[in-house]
Amino acid sequence: MLKVDLASKRLLRNTWKIIQTFLAMGSIIDKGSVAKVWYGGARTGDIGGPLVKVKRLQQFFPEKRFSYNVVYTLSNTPYLSSLALKLLKRRGVPLVLNQNGVFYSAWFEGDWREKNREMAISYHAADYVFWQSSFCKDCADQFLGKRKGAGEILFNAVNIEHYKPKYQKEKGPPTYLLTGKIDDHIFYRVEATLRGFARAQQQGLIGRLVIAGWMSEGARLNTLSLCEKLQISDTVNLIGTYSQKEAPAIYQSADVYVMLKHNDPCPNTVLEALSCGVPVLYSASGGVPELVGDLAGLGLPVAQGFDESYLPDINSIANGMIDILENLDLRKQAARQRAVEAFDLRSWVSRHEEIFGQLIHD
Secondary structure (H helix, E strand, C coil), X not given: XXXXXXXXXXXXXXXXHHHHHHHHHHCEECCCCCCXXXXXXXXXXXXXXXXXXXXXXXXXXXXXXXXXXXXXXXXXXXXXXXXXXXXXXXXXXXXXXXXXXXXXXXXXXXXXXXXXXXXXXXXXXXXXXXXXXXXXXXXXXXXXXXXXXXXXXXXXXXXXXXXXXXXXXXXXXXXXXXXXXXXXXXXXXXXXXXXXXXXXXXXXXXXXXXXXXXXXXHHHHHHHHHHXXXXXXXXXXEEECCCCCCHHHHHHCCCEEEECCCCXXXXXXXXXXXXCCCCEEEECCCCHHHHHCCCCEEEECCCCCCCCCCCCCHHHHHHHHHHCCCCHHHHHHHHHHHHHHHCEHHHXXXXXXXXXXXXXXX
């Protein structure tokens, strides 16, 4: 059954790429001075970084599939073949790439070298690259090869008027929050959080843990089983999938956000938490240290590398859950301030607009 599913997905993906090649070949190239953007086959949605990013961009740059003057692609969704990219180059259409993470053995079981070769095509063809963090740029240099074209570090962004703190919260035990898309291969992040939370309770912590977001059936069952084994079922809540509209209330209900995924390049969930004034307890790896800064969170030492997904020591996680509560009000203020200064969606959109304009007029 798995082989059939993989074959079906591969067929759908290849068919979709063929359609994008026809759009690259046959669509009208708009000569106007206002940016008209085609997203190269990337879709929108509420779950997953690329889907959310395209959805946000389309609010300001509605997609023009059949008449465009800029192509915007995401490294996570490389739906433009080398032929499509050559056609666009030949037709004089500027290509902007949003570069996130890369493939490596720690998290990808397939041929990660081949996947990087595919990703590298658009990376080196792009006229301009937005790297989501310095970590993203370093990874791209290492796994895709250093590029010669222009680009800059531009963190992801959030609507800070949508994601904002709730300043009058009910008093009670601290609430720890974990959100995101949790598939089987990322369950280690949940497991480490649960084990750290249980250890912290043994050390006297009184609190609760909320896990929100889509979970594979395997991850969900493993979570319930581990909670029972650790005897923390009464203090852990799984609330399932949520929409972008519902997200702020989930973050506002939390006191601490927990992010133990290893080498996450630039997670939107961390930005959403910070914007809601929720400090972050995190694995000090990937791009997260760049996002959080100093007072807005607490980094936990962890091994570095790409051969496996490393985790902080369970005692370190437990101690971190307790230590981050010190000066919590100041940490919350710092979290919100960090988001306002570095992740405001308006600044992010404005920078896109500036680059689109420069490329159109070149």
